[in-house]
Amino acid sequence: MSSLKPSFPKTQGHRASWLQMPRPHSLMGQMLLAVALALMLVQGLGAFFVYRAQRDGYEASMLNAAAFRLIMETRGPRALSRHRGGPRVPLGGPSPKGYHLEYSTRAPIAPGETRDRAAEAGLAKILADQEFQVRDIVAVHRDVARDRVARRNALDRAANYGLSREDTERMLRSNLLVVGVRTEDEGSWIISRVRAPRPENVLLTPILVQTILIYVVIMAAVALILRRITRPLAALTRRLERFAATQDVEGQLAASGPEDMQRLIVAHNAMESRIAALLDEKNVMLGAIGHDLKTPLAALRVRIESVTDDLERGRMAATIEDIVHTLDDILSLARVGRPSDPLENTELSALMFSVIEEYEDMGEPVEVGRTERMALELRPTWIRRALRNLIGNALRYGERARVSLSREGGRAVILIEDDGPGIPDDSIDSMMNPFTRGDPSRNSATGGAGLGLALARAIADQHGGALILSNRVSAQGAVEGLAARLELPLG
Template sequence: MRIPQPRSLMGQMLLAVAIALLLVQGLSSFLIYKAQREAYETGMINVAAFRLIVDTRGPGAFSRHNHSPDRSAIGNPPPRAFPLEISNQSPIEQNEQRDAHAEQRLRDVLADQNFPQSEIVIVHRAVAKDPVARNSALRRAARHKLGADAISGMMESHVLVVGVRPLNQQDWLIARVRSPRAVNILLMPLVLQTLLIYAVLVGAVALILRRITRPLAALTRRVERFAATPDAEGQIVPSGPDDMHRLIVAHNAMEARIAAMLDEKNVMLGAIGHDLKTPLAALRVRIESVEDETERARMAATIEDIVRTLDDILSLARVGRPADPRERTELSALVASVVEEYEDMGEPVELGDTKRIVLELRPTWLRRALRNLISNALRYGQTARVSLAREGPSAVVLIEDDGPGIPAGQIEDMMNPFTRGDPSRNSATGGAGLGLALARAIADQHGGALTLANRLSATGEIEGLTARLEIPV
């Protein structure tokens, strides 16, 4: 199973820093915990050693051995919690695990105090499983009139059971030292300390990253807006660190340059369109003097083709930067009105299922895209069926025909400018190959998409082509 990762720059940087801090702080906490646990266990061993050495109730062999323990080496003892026990049996029980490390440390402490060489056994045991410790705890509970919860807590605590038997003796001197689990004493403070440090450091890093990424997020939104509507208005104010400040300044300059170039392009295209349409209009007048009616009709058709192609080229050049604003429009009514235009001309265009969808769009441009798609369907498929539905966050217009379709490898190329399904450029099958390119550009202008797909029969044969125009609601 793959763990999901944040997609934003701030999230990824914060995750990397958080993981690094967690590893470093975790290692530091482990080393501190280990050192404190060693010190804690050393203290318990020293307490046990002190009781074994100074207790006057030990066996005769112990009392005959006169020595004075070095209190600076083993520390001052706490009040006794459990009595010492003399037994002829080892304190270890079946299935109990000896603490070899603690045994070696106690052996070293006793050797430093000139204690007779002895066999040593140390085990950790719950109070409830040790008869001496359990009875002592019950007596204490009765003396202090403790409740059931307090007694249960005492039984769940642990004792360090230390058994020492000199090599020339038969009896064991057994001492018990209250030994709450080191994990209960040391681990919780370390966990709280780690979480506190972790929260402070991650919070500080988050504030720094937020200061860095906030201008970057604003720049990203600005780039997305400029990509949809190339307009130099609304540029963001440079802010953030010096590198980010310089990036925003450079981007604003680039936007201004691009906007100026687009303005120059529009002016140039307008001039070209005006200069070309004027002589074309003069030609329309002059061909009226041609006596041959057939020749006059051919010349007029040629002029109309030139004008139509010129309009398509100018529209395709201007579609990326439309001058008209978006309007709140009922898309189903717009689609129905375009279909009615073809029905009034007697064209076989059928309006299928539609759904009322209201959204903001540029009606003039979208009408142009629908006309291009329907005309393309009529040109190659002789019929056109138009429907409108809503799929998730998008309104989807489908235009279907019963034509020969498009070879799978050429579908994408067909939406490029000046690409036609009929390479002969027969006037009966269309113009310069700009209709689909213009329709796709208009879909992109609205943040949508245009896709073409062949409609297949049950046997795998092509039954027609479906143009799918998606517009975000």
């Protein structure tokens, strides 16, 4: 029956607003969202099927009621009294739980109304089963307020029972099935009316209560299970982040949660201990190498003083200095992941100027651009080392260095530019790998082991920042130099 079908909004706006809803990022949020959507789908399908079954039941009940009234009126005592010449009882006389029947010369369908073919077919089958022969059947749906007889009956009931205005309006909005049949032996229409409550009004409350109860019970159970899983997982994530920053095995987690999570925590603790032991062994080995190499290098410095040729002695001293510098870079690069000095609240611009002054004192062409004052937590010794490497590279390969400091979003950006030949675009990333040097145009007669940029990038990573290299290109497309961006988080 068409008037009993639910209506659902199908607008583009609803779909667009759904697509724009923020999605949870945590495991617990996504799992709860997935369960909620699954429950919504299941409840929606269940409500639809229950609604269909209830609607079909209402349809059958209304058709049976209409058929019962038609049969009782034409075959009951009142019909017999009419045919025997007794007093005519109006067809509008009382009928069980419904409206009075009436005769009419016209079919009970108003202009603009649509016949319910399914109801007509169902009523024809019921009447045929009862051997009630009809020639024509018309069935339509309308609100009580739009039917003359039903409206008068509803207003009379409201007045007799003292119904409120809201109850009266609700009664006038009720669905009404109007059925007209014309038998083979009579030319007039016998009209029956059956009023039924709207199924959506009857079903809405229990379905809503059921849905709320299911959501509360299932979502609470799922939330408890997920919390038991995600709490140790979140603690393990925090522990992993701390270990990645400090490589300190102190404060390892105790196994908790489900058995799978406990095994994961135990395996992670064992992995941490092994990594820490390997790092300690590496530091001991590097310390021994540094000591064993620097001692003979110091002895060589003393011995070269006996060389009478000044030129040869200078070359030997420069070679020793290169070896010492390379050794320092190797040791620093190996130890940058496990710094021993703590973070300090440092004025970055003051630290930058102190490094620049060192080069100015040596007469190096270092220019200072726009600079902003900002303080942040960092390790001054390491940042100073990174700045020396970057400025030294700019002076070595680009003949001059321009340094500026600015704030971009939540980061401090130190920009170091030179006027050198730049780096081929396909080689920029590899240039920050250890022991990688550029083409002859950038390293001719400059020495070095290719560790400066690798060390600067490692220091930036150590502070949660980044080192970005890019070529400076003119409007004509020519490379005018290299720009190194050292980004450090302000938070």
